[in-house]
Amino acid sequence: MISIEHVSRRFGDGPDAVVALDDVSIQVARGQIFGVVGQSGAGKSTLLRTVNALERPDSGRVVVDGVEVTALTGQALRTERHRIGMVFQHFNLVGNRTVAQNVELALEATGTAKKDRRPKALEMLDLVGLAHKADDKPAQLSGGQRQRVGIARALASGPDVLLSDEATSALDPETTRQILDLIQRLSRELGLTVLLITHEMDVVKRICDAAALMEDGRVIEQGTLEQLITTPHSRVAAELFPVGEAHGIPGHRIVDVTYAGLSADRPVIAQLSRDFGLDVSILGAALETIGGVQAGRTRLAIPGDETTSRRVIDRLGDHGVTAWEVDPATTGTIATSASASTSASTSTTKAEVPA
Amino acid sequence: MIDVTSPTFWPQLIQVLLEGTWETLYMVGIAMVITTIVGLPLGIVLVGTERGRFLEAPFGSRRLGQAINAVLGFVVNLGRSVPFIVLMIALIPFTRLLLGSFIGTGPAIVPLTIVAIPFFVRVVEIAVREVDPGLFEAAESLGASRWLLVRRVLLPQATPAILLGAATTVTSIINFSAMVGVVGGGGLGNVALTYGMQRYSWLHIVGVVIILFVLVQLIQWAFTLLAKRAGIEPAKRRRVAAAETGVEPVKA
Numbered sequence: 001m002i003s004i005e006h007v008s009r010r011f012g013d014g015p016d017a018v019v020a021l022d023d024v025s026i027q028v029a030r031g032q033i034f035g036v037v038g039q040s041g042a043g044k045s046t047l048l049r050t051v052n053a054l055e056r057p058d059s060g061r062v063v064v065d066g067v068e069v070t071a072l073t074g075q076a077l078r079t080e081r082h083r084i085g086m087v088f089q090h091f092n093l094v095g096n097r098t099v100a101q102n103v104e105l106a107l108e109a110t111g112t113a114k115k116d117r118r119p120k121a122l123e124m125l126d127l128v129g130l131a132h133k134a135d136d137k138p139a140q141l142s143g144g145q146r147q148r149v150g151i152a153r154a155l156a157s158g159p160d161v162l163l164s165d166e167a168t169s170a171l172d173p174e175t176t177r178q179i180l181d182l183i184q185r186l187s188r189e190l191g192l193t194v195l196l197i198t199h200e201m202d203v204v205k206r207i208c209d210a211a212a213l214m215e216d217g218r219v220i221e222q223g224t225l226e227q228l229i230t231t232p233h234s235r236v237a238a239e240l241f242p243v244g245e246a247h248g249i250p251g252h253r254i255v256d257v258t259y260a261g262l263s264a265d266r267p268v269i270a271q272l273s274r275d276f277g278l279d280v281s282i283l284g285a286a287l288e289t290i291g292g293v294q295a296g297r298t299r300l301a302i303p304g305d306e307t308t309s310r311r312v313i314d315r316l317g318d319h320g321v322t323a324w325e326v327d328p329a330t331t332g333t334i335a336t337s338a339s340a341s342t343s344a345s346t347s348t349t350k351a352e353v354p355a
Numbered sequence: 356m357i358d359v360t361s362p363t364f365w366p367q368l369i370q371v372l373l374e375g376t377w378e379t380l381y382m383v384g385i386a387m388v389i390t391t392i393v394g395l396p397l398g399i400v401l402v403g404t405e406r407g408r409f410l411e412a413p414f415g416s417r418r419l420g421q422a423i424n425a426v427l428g429f430v431v432n433l434g435r436s437v438p439f440i441v442l443m444i445a446l447i448p449f450t451r452l453l454l455g456s457f458i459g460t461g462p463a464i465v466p467l468t469i470v471a472i473p474f475f476v477r478v479v480e481i482a483v484r485e486v487d488p489g490l491f492e493a494a495e496s497l498g499a500s501r502w503l504l505v506r507r508v509l510l511p512q513a514t515p516a517i518l519l520g521a522a523t524t525v526t527s528i529i530n531f532s533a534m535v536g537v538v539g540g541g542g543l544g545n546v547a548l549t550y551g552m553q554r555y556s557w558l559h560i561v562g563v564v565i566i567l568f569v570l571v572q573l574i575q576w577a578f579t580l581l582a583k584r585a586g587i588e589p590a591k592r593r594r595v596a597a598a599e600t601g602v603e604p605v606k607a
Contacts, residue, residue, distance in 0.1 A: 052496055074415075081498030092493035096511040096586055105507050109499040157497065 007060035038214035085154030144175035164196035241297035243284035378541035398479020434473030463540025478520030515586030522578035
């Protein structure tokens with residue numbers, strides 16, 4: 001549905017030039033919710049903006065549902081943008097106009113007849129549960145409500161694609177959940193393809209079907225969540241399952257075991273101990289619901305040498321469980337981790353007290 | 356010399372002041388209307404044609420945008436740097452060409468307008484510059500045309516600041532209008548000049564000062580009120596700030 005092909009973009013000239021996008025390619029399937037994660041400055045925002053041509057790449061192309069967006073200008077581009085909605089971190093609502101008028105702007109842009117605009121705007125507001133706030137000014141709404149208006153506005157022209165630019169980053173954890181659930185529900189009901197960027201792994205965990213990790217303008221890894229969590233040494237997966245740092249234990253090999261869906265219910269580790277007579281110790285474990293599926297990762301310390309760990313990994317493979325050995329030195333974390341987002345939301349909660 | 360005991364003095368004073376007030380209002384009013392009509396679009400174009408703004412490439416030409424921006428910026432600065440008294444005299448041939456005469460209250464509107472336009476263009480420029488760039492981006496993402504963007508996003512957001520700036524503009528037009536006596540323009544400035552200075556009537560001066568003071572107060576009050584109506588009220592501003600941090604506003 002969205003095909004970003006070898007897109008590059010640099011800002012500035014000469015030695016001061018900043019490479020925002022470096023040969024980035026991403027494929028988003030129809031109906032998918034695709035999350036691009038990475039630190040600020042990784043190029044996520046620039047990438048997202050190439051999809052509706054708010055940003056023009058220096059090279060490469062972007063194709064949305066068969067239309068090459070990067071080749072469009074003028075009226076053709078404006079018409080294409082009606083099919084690509086966008087929501088923003090700071091909502092970007094016109095403060096001096098009412099909620100309904102904000103949504104009507106989208107309808108006016110599509111050339112909807114004047115008399116049809118308000119009913120249609122109310123219908124969109126009803127979809128996000130805010131019809132009763134139609135005549136309020138955005139300033140009278142809470143952050144979550146404002147983002148709902150932003151979503152209603154983005155969807156008023158009946159787009160097939162929704163772009164989300166850190167839509168929940170300015171919201172508290174509870175509101176974040178509500179907005180994410182709303183986006184997920186609407187994507188299913190309306191058959192929307194969603195491309196979102198975020199620095200919060202929780203967002204990916206909660207609603208994404210697929211994800212890409214960006215760093216310094218490059219895509220480090222991408223795939224469906226199921227692919228990513230069963231990919232050895234995937235950094236996205238490491239963030240999804242915070243099992244901690246891998247500290248070496250003398251005489252032991254460290255193995256990460258990842259299971260999703262059905263295999264999560266089987267007592268594979270107990271069986272392992274019995275089969276091999278090994279005293280397996282658990283160094284860390286995380287159980288998460290990812291994309292609605294129960295998935296987990298366990299970090300084991302297995303006494304023995306490489307031959308032992310290899311046999312263990314093979315046996316686990318027979319059970320349909322993915323496992324691989326972890327080199328204690330190589331485990332790192334992405335700086336914008338789940339723990340970072342938790343601390344950010346803590347400060348938000350504190351700010352709520354004086355209010 | 357003045358003779359306050361003369362039976363004709365007070366009626367005459369009042370009549371002169373009323374006439375002067377009317378002339379001032381007439382000159383300032385028309386000058387302000389023309390200033391708004393010309394200055395508002397120019398101010399929007401001045402900001403819009405900047406690099407990376409919504410009008411950076413009018414008719415698809417970035418060159419044209421740059422040229423318009425450079426010329427406008429130059430003219431505005433030129434207009435603002437010339438002292439009014441010099442401008443007024445320099446404009447005499449232009450005024451004569453335009454209206455057939457350069458003497459009187461009507462022709463005095465020409466220099467008043469010319470001096471007010473660059474001032475007002477800057478007012479509009481500042482107001483437009485303060486509109487959150489995210490709003491332009493949002494409008495663009497909706498596939499809105501430039502005209503729609505100006506009408507539905509830029510103007511609603513910039514109007515309060517433009518109105519407050521307009522009050523300052525009107526005040527300075529009143530200020531300049533006191534000088535048009537030089538080219539035979541009427542108004543309160545002329546009253547002060549002919550009655551106060553040349554005939555030593557301090558009562559006329561006091562009258563002029565009081566009327567001008569009240570006038571400026573009324574204008575400031577009216578525009579501030581309009582600006583509040585057009586924009587976010589102070590109490591709600593705090594809620595905006597609160598909501599930016601994700602905190603739910605407390606219902607009053």
